[in-house]
Amino acid sequence: MDADLQARFNAQIALEHTAERVYLQMSAWAEAHDYTGSAAWLRSQAAEEAEHARLFMDHVLDRDGQVTLAALDAPPAEYEDLLAVFVAALQHERKVTASIGELYAAATEARAYPSLPLLTWFLEEQVEEEASVSTVVGELEKVISDPSAVLLLDRELPGRRDDAGEG
Ligand SMILES: [Fe+2]
Numbered sequence: 001m002d003a004d005l006q007a008r009f010n011a012q013i014a015l016e017h018t019a020e021r022v023y024l025q026m027s028a029w030a031e032a033h034d035y036t037g038s039a040a041w042l043r044s045q046a047a048e049e050a051e052h053a054r055l056f057m058d059h060v061l062d063r064d065g066q067v068t069l070a071a072l073d074a075p076p077a078e079y080e081d082l083l084a085v086f087v088a089a090l091q092h093e094r095k096v097t098a099s100i101g102e103l104y105a106a107a108t109e110a111r112a113y114p115s116l117p118l119l120t121w122f123l124e125e126q127v128e129e130e131a132s133v134s135t136v137v138g139e140l141e142k143v144i145s146d147p148s149a150v151l152l153l154d155r156e157l158p159g160r161r162d163d164a165g166e167g
């Protein structure tokens with residue numbers, strides 16, 4: 001595997017592990033604030049990010065590349081309210097989408113065509129992730145000043161994942 005591409009894949013693995021830890025920390029915040037539905041939803045997201053990291057690792061290894069795990073910064077632990085949690089989640093998903101786009105461009109440039117199907121799958125996955133988080137942000141924006149409405153939405157979140165066949 002091309003050295004530059006390998007470095008980019010390793011950076012992507014670090015970003016997926018960062019996303020896992022961001023979601024885990026958010027889940028802990030939500031649980032501590034009695035948003036048990038959001039906590040479960042965020043915990044499932046974290047598990048999905050760990051799986052993403054594993055998929056990228058396997059791909060690097062399958063292409064005879066070298067996997068190098070990076071040191072990671074601590075994720076933010078404090079949030080203003082539940083809306084702030086999901087706004088931060090959306091920002092992180094957008095960052096991941098941009099990063100995978102850059103990886104796709106670099107793989108194309110390096111003629112690493114065998115990497116493109118995996119990256120295409122990830123880009124489709126990011127469209128879904130951004131859409132589902134964006135929907136929650138939009139709904140929370142409408143009800144954030146009404147604690148009982150926020151709780152209702154919170155309790156509904158885990159079922160939403162089940163409906164989508166995720167988690
Ligand atoms: Fe991911």
Ligand SMILES: [Fe+2]
Nearest residue numbers: 019049093129
């Ligand atoms: Fe994600």
